[in-house]
Amino acid sequence: MSFNTFGHLFRVTTWGESHGPALGCTVDGCPPGVAVDEASIQQWLDLRKPGTSKYVTQRREPDQVRILSGVFEGQTTGTPIQLMIENTDQRSKDYGEIKNQFRPGHADYTYFTKYGIRDYRGGGRSSARETAARVAAGGIARAVLAEMLPGARVRGALVQMGERHVDRERWDWDQVSQNPFWCPDPVAATEWETYLDGIRKDHDSVGAVVEVVATGIPAGLGAPVYAKLDTDLAAAMMSINAVKGVEIGDGFASAALRGSDNADEIRMGDDLVEWTVQSAGVTESGVYTAEISRTDGRIERCYLEAHQVEFVCENSDGSVTVHLLRDELERRKVENRGLDIIRSGEPVFGSNHAGGILGGISSGQDLVVRFAVKPTSSILTPRQSIDRFGKEVEIVTKGRHDPCVGIRAVPVGEAMAACVILDHLLLHRGQVGENRGVLG
Ligand SMILES: Cc1cc2nc3c(=O)[nH]c(=O)nc-3n(C[C@H](O)[C@H](O)[C@H](O)COP(=O)(O)O)c2cc1C
Numbered sequence: 001m002s003f004n005t006f007g008h009l010f011r012v013t014t015w016g017e018s019h020g021p022a023l024g025c026t027v028d029g030c031p032p033g034v035a036v037d038e039a040s041i042q043q044w045l046d047l048r049k050p051g052t053s054k055y056v057t058q059r060r061e062p063d064q065v066r067i068l069s070g071v072f073e074g075q076t077t078g079t080p081i082q083l084m085i086e087n088t089d090q091r092s093k094d095y096g097e098i099k100n101q102f103r104p105g106h107a108d109y110t111y112f113t114k115y116g117i118r119d120y121r122g123g124g125r126s127s128a129r130e131t132a133a134r135v136a137a138g139g140i141a142r143a144v145l146a147e148m149l150p151g152a153r154v155r156g157a158l159v160q161m162g163e164r165h166v167d168r169e170r171w172d173w174d175q176v177s178q179n180p181f182w183c184p185d186p187v188a189a190t191e192w193e194t195y196l197d198g199i200r201k202d203h204d205s206v207g208a209v210v211e212v213v214a215t216g217i218p219a220g221l222g223a224p225v226y227a228k229l230d231t232d233l234a235a236a237m238m239s240i241n242a243v244k245g246v247e248i249g250d251g252f253a254s255a256a257l258r259g260s261d262n263a264d265e266i267r268m269g270d271d272l273v274e275w276t277v278q279s280a281g282v283t284e285s286g287v288y289t290a291e292i293s294r295t296d297g298r299i300e301r302c303y304l305e306a307h308q309v310e311f312v313c314e315n316s317d318g319s320v321t322v323h324l325l326r327d328e329l330e331r332r333k334v335e336n337r338g339l340d341i342i343r344s345g346e347p348v349f350g351s352n353h354a355g356g357i358l359g360g361i362s363s364g365q366d367l368v369v370r371f372a373v374k375p376t377s378s379i380l381t382p383r384q385s386i387d388r389f390g391k392e393v394e395i396v397t398k399g400r401h402d403p404c405v406g407i408r409a410v411p412v413g414e415a416m417a418a419c420v421i422l423d424h425l426l427l428h429r430g431q432v433g434e435n436r437g438v439l440g
Contacts, residue, residue: 001115001125006236008227009430010144010423012137016087017119018127019095024084025133027140029426030070032078034144041065041083041139048135048411053180055196056402060089061129065136076140083136087129095121101387103395105377112388128241128405131412138415141422148425151216156414157184159370161192161404162199162206182210182410200403205376207244208406212237212369212413214421217356219364220436221424228360229367229424236416237371242405245372249355257353264365265350347439367421371413373406 005013009029016023042065049063050056063085070081099120102109107126111118118124145152155173158181159166166185176182179189199206222229234246245252254262347364355368378397385395402408 006239007419007423008223009426010141010419012134012419014130014133014137016085016130016133017124018087018122018129019119019124020087022084022086023129023133024082025137027070027081027083027137030076030078030081030140031144031148031426032076034076034140034147035074036067036071036076036081036140036143037074038065038067040143041067041136044135044139044142044411044415045085045132048132048408050408055180055193055404056408061132062088063132065139076144081140083133083140085132085136098395098397100389101393101395102385103377103397104383104385105374109386126241128408128412131240131409134240134419135411135415138411138418141415141418144422145418145425148422149216149218152214152421153216154212154214154414154418154421156182156210156212156410156417158182158208158406158410159184159211160209161406162195162208162375164188164192164195181407196403203380205379205401205403205405207375208373208404208409210371210373210406210410210413212367212371212417214356214367214417217362217364217367217421219362220432221421221428222357222359222361223424223427223431224360227427228357229362229420230355230357230360230369232420232424233357233367233369233417236420237369237413240371240373240409240412240416242374242376242409243371244374247355247370248357249368250353251355251370254353262353264352264354264363266347267350362424367417369413369417371409373409376401376403376405 004015005011007029011028012025013028014023014025045063045065046052050061066084066086068082068084070077070079098108102112106123108118108120108123111124111126122129142154145154155176157166157171157173157176161181161183166183166188168185170185170187172184172186175184175186175189178186181189181192183189183192196206230248233248237243237246247253250257250262349363349365352365352368354363354365356363356365357367378401380396380398382394382396385393387393
């Protein structure tokens, strides 16, 4: 089997099968001197691992990562990093019945016709257990990004489950870790519990849409024409099991827009924009939030990392003032009675229909990529299929499966985005270094 590798400079090769002794990845091209240990990778794997809630597969895999090479005394050495995750809860007998049968919606038939042999235990190499290795590689990418681009943040959320959408007006990143669905809308998250219970009782499953947003990514990343940032992001997301569609920014919806709506207008950032901070606070994870209403009527929520904030104080009238550190102040100033965005010499976009990418190159806006995940194919409802002898059979897939695999695809999407962004950061550094177009 060829093509187990992705990335140009930050290259990730995954290996292993669902029911083999272990799986993992080799990460090549990682810069040296980056602080990495097993715990820093494990935190991301814990978000993807099975059995974390009643809405995901009850397979009990600790997904404990081991670093076998490429890290010495807590730092990357620049040599290939080998990561291994042991499979400990395989129940291959669950799959004995379908040894010679092709499960609908799975890769059984296509693997068999291509290779003439297939590992039927849990789908073998086609199993989404492989995505654990991607999340581990993403942990390395995040560690490098934290050093090279400290302001960068890659986050994912489930924005649609079946036909149920989130209400974007209620979007709150803090909610994502507060429910089992990675849902940014607390109302939708509650509704989805009953919805998914019903789907499961019907012995069925549903699809989902995942949105990954990367903030703090500088303008200039991307290698046109054949390694556009959007090309690589789309390929990375499309390579995740069960993904059937990918869009950047407004994606397919942009086909219905007019040019006058779609093209994101640019103006110079030293224009004064009037904002009013309605409330501000600090989240459990130490991120400061400010609810701001703009003079153009839009309400936005801004997020500030702890390192950008000097202190927050509550005023006697109940309003809140967020004092930013000096560096950050030069970029923007947040006050309870108005927020001025002062980005001298930097352009400001009026909207982000493009998802932060123009001509395959990042614009400095948030990178926004969404992907559609198909419904879980392994369901208890009988389905028509054939076996390897050409006989028609009826299949009921037993074993432990997610009723909505989109849920566990969120950390996988985040990991793939982190790998692609770092890959392009390294490519950019390699080709143009500090060189860049300067306005004025
Ligand atoms: C995190 C994750 C977990 C998955 N778990 C299951 C599962 O439990 N049962 C299932 O039928 N499919 C599951 N899938 C999807 C299958 O792996 C996928 O549909 C199958 O390999 C065929 O590949 P394709 O859908 O990309 O064509 C999962 C996908 C992801 C991303």
